[in-house]
Amino acid sequence: MSDHGYTQGRSHIWTSETIRDIHAKAELGRYQIRGFSTFRKFPSWDDLVFLPAVMTRLPLEGYREHCETKTVIGGGKPDLVARPLELDIPVYLTSMSFGALGANAKMALGKGFTAAGSASSTGEGGMLDEERAAASKLIYQMTPSRYGLDLEHLRKADAIEVALGQGAKPGTGGLLLGMKISEKVAKMRSLPPGVDQRSCVRHPDFLGADDLQVKLEELREATDYQVPIFLKLAACRVEFDIKIAVKTGCDAILLDGAEGATAAAPEYQLDNCGIPLIASIRTARRAIEDLGMSGKVQLVVSGGIRNGVDVAKCLALGADAVAIGTSALMALGCNSIQYEDDYAALGTAPGACHHCHTGRCPVGITTQDPVLEARLDPEEGGRRVANFLRATMMELTGVAKSVGKKNVHNLEPEDLRATSLEASAFAGVPLAGVEWTVGPELFGGGR
Amino acid sequence: MSEVITAPVLLDADDGHRLNRRMRDLVDAGTRAITVTNPRSRHNLGVGQHGPVTITFAGSVGYYSGGLNNGAEIIIERSAGWGTGEAMSAGRIEVRGTCALGTGASMRGGTIVVRGNCGPRTAANMKGGALIVEGNVGYLAGFMTHAGDLIVCGDSGEALGDSLWAGNIWVAGTIAGLGADAKVVETTDEESARIHGLLRAEGIDGTFDFKHVVAEQKLWYFDARDPEAWLRI
Ligand SMILES: Cc1cc2nc3c(=O)[nH]c(=O)nc-3n(C[C@H](O)[C@H](O)[C@H](O)COP(=O)(O)O)c2cc1C
Numbered sequence A: 001m002s003d004h005g006y007t008q009g010r011s012h013i014w015t016s017e018t019i020r021d022i023h024a025k026a027e028l029g030r031y032q033i034r035g036f037s038t039f040r041k042f043p044s045w046d047d048l049v050f051l052p053a054v055m056t057r058l059p060l061e062g063y064r065e066h067c068e069t070k071t072v073i074g075g076g077k078p079d080l081v082a083r084p085l086e087l088d089i090p091v092y093l094t095s096m097s098f099g100a101l102g103a104n105a106k107m108a109l110g111k112g113f114t115a116a117g118s119a120s121s122t123g124e125g126g127m128l129d130e131e132r133a134a135a136s137k138l139i140y141q142m143t144p145s146r147y148g149l150d151l152e153h154l155r156k157a158d159a160i161e162v163a164l165g166q167g168a169k170p171g172t173g174g175l176l177l178g179m180k181i182s183e184k185v186a187k188m189r190s191l192p193p194g195v196d197q198r199s200c201v202r203h204p205d206f207l208g209a210d211d212l213q214v215k216l217e218e219l220r221e222a223t224d225y226q227v228p229i230f231l232k233l234a235a236c237r238v239e240f241d242i243k244i245a246v247k248t249g250c251d252a253i254l255l256d257g258a259e260g261a262t263a264a265a266p267e268y269q270l271d272n273c274g275i276p277l278i279a280s281i282r283t284a285r286r287a288i289e290d291l292g293m294s295g296k297v298q299l300v301v302s303g304g305i306r307n308g309v310d311v312a313k314c315l316a317l318g319a320d321a322v323a324i325g326t327s328a329l330m331a332l333g334c335n336s337i338q339y340e341d342d343y344a345a346l347g348t349a350p351g352a353c354h355h356c357h358t359g360r361c362p363v364g365i366t367t368q369d370p371v372l373e374a375r376l377d378p379e380e381g382g383r384r385v386a387n388f389l390r391a392t393m394m395e396l397t398g399v400a401k402s403v404g405k406k407n408v409h410n411l412e413p414e415d416l417r418a419t420s421l422e423a424s425a426f427a428g429v430p431l432a433g434v435e436w437t438v439g440p441e442l443f444g445g446g447r
Numbered sequence B: 001m002s003e004v005i006t007a008p009v010l011l012d013a014d015d016g017h018r019l020n021r022r023m024r025d026l027v028d029a030g031t032r033a034i035t036v037t038n039p040r041s042r043h044n045l046g047v048g049q050h051g052p053v054t055i056t057f058a059g060s061v062g063y064y065s066g067g068l069n070n071g072a073e074i075i076i077e078r079s080a081g082w083g084t085g086e087a088m089s090a091g092r093i094e095v096r097g098t099c100a101l102g103t104g105a106s107m108r109g110g111t112i113v114v115r116g117n118c119g120p121r122t123a124a125n126m127k128g129g130a131l132i133v134e135g136n137v138g139y140l141a142g143f144m145t146h147a148g149d150l151i152v153c154g155d156s157g158e159a160l161g162d163s164l165w166a167g168n169i170w171v172a173g174t175i176a177g178l179g180a181d182a183k184v185v186e187t188t189d190e191e192s193a194r195i196h197g198l199l200r201a202e203g204i205d206g207t208f209d210f211k212h213v214v215a216e217q218k219l220w221y222f223d224a225r226d227p228e229a230w231l232r233i
């Protein structure tokens, strides 16, 4: 097997990839940075299966009957949130910044999620006018760097997300290499054009949960108690992190697993930090329940969600909604078979590209280069994203109906079985066949 | 716009929640002066205000006072907690006592004047405007500042200007230590005149010998600048 000219030998420690990596670092004098998500193999959603209705339950008519997908976030605190985020589907777009993405991609995603009756999010770099116009519901992200933070933009948002962490690089600030800091991106972020932007990880005006509680009240005061406030967390010490997050008074928590993608991150972070989503959802749900806050604080999850059945598995384990990034970019054309010479110039090929960090996205998504960006038509991109979401909902409702649910939010852990020991332990659901859950008694383990 | 009302409106901070909304409504209805008689160090006073109005807090305030200010003049007669004037884009805030952590954090415009001392992380992530401290500032002042002027008439703590992107820090007294990627450069006569002009506008008349701290720009880039090098992954 050849790996960029290297041949895979017999060692499992000194693989051709490891050798190549050391050679590159010896030359460059820095750690490696890339886009996409972890290359580590975690137990995946494929290790869980649904148990559709047979004799103990009645299925719904998969091709005909209605299955409810409506999702409300922030509806649990009517005295604090006048306009909860009402979505037709339990899937919205994660925060991906203008800067990491080009403007055409932002517009296309806004249009696609709007067509599906859902929301998108600004990401780190501030609110782009074109995006606000394209998206009927837009979440405004406030990161520690506070790039482009603007009172009027906060007031134009349909929800506010305070970012405290990201699954791809927990405990680390944003990263955007100079190739993408165009004049416009630099202006929006108050940065010198072309710098390698390495952002702060700590917010400048709060340090702990007690301060954050006051901060959230400030945001509500500034925006007149209109919209819900989310906290975005990376999945790490899930139980305690979630409990403390709930205590801050937020309306929803977005929990981003270690499978979550990035436009650029140090590779050592991508592959070694945080825990996978499949191991986090039940713990997160239990933490919210322990505090008696289910229904008052919503749990949204993200990281590596590929299709409607993955969505169904997340909901069954306890999520109220999911957010997707990479699969929406793929719907736009990421890794599609076009412009193959340009993939080759990056040293990659359609299906294998993880080069968002370079700003040379062959299909015009993660770039600020006008020539590349022109390859993405916002209308056509929006149509593709809407189609993808429609298909995703057909899968989600299809599987829910086969399990006998009239509402996708009625999916539950009991509907799932694991096909591997690890998945059983991580997801807290019984191992298929033996009806025994690996792990603590909490989730029925040890029976 | 309705009739302009210049006589101060007295507000009682004990009088329930959502005082900020009431102040904005008063301004929209023509009020130009508001005094909050009993701030009692409450948090989030004077948040998200716009001008034209002068809002006076007759006492001390808690966290985030004047946060996200968009054009109001805010006077705090005593001291303020964390994040005073954070993310403000326009207007003026005067604190007659001292300020705690994160004063002017990520502010983008307008002026903040603190007559006393400021705690740590003053002007962290500042993106514009002027922040004048008559006293001293704590550690990590000007952390990751992008633009604007942080002017300190007294002394600065450790790690001043750590990871500065751009912008200017001016310190008249001693600097306990510079942060990563910050350096002191000579202050030109024109710059000194500009800074003294900003001070005089705030009623600070002395003559100061400012040390000018700027980014060394070594953290602007990774060492390897060859774009092709990013493909080796
Ligand atoms: C191109 C790109 C840009 C991103 N920008 C941001 C950002 O600005 N802020 C943030 O919190 N997360 C950012 N993320 C992470 C996503 O919000 C999200 O956590 C992740 O993509 C979810 O995983 P998935 O892509 O597998 O669905 C970005 C991800 C990508 C792929």
Ligand code: SF4
Binding pocket: A035, A036, A329, A333, A334, A335, A336, A353, A354, A355, A356, A357, A360, A361, A362, A363, A364, A365, A366
């Ligand atoms: S095709 Fe574009 S968006 Fe997809 S991985 Fe490559 S650079 Fe990133």
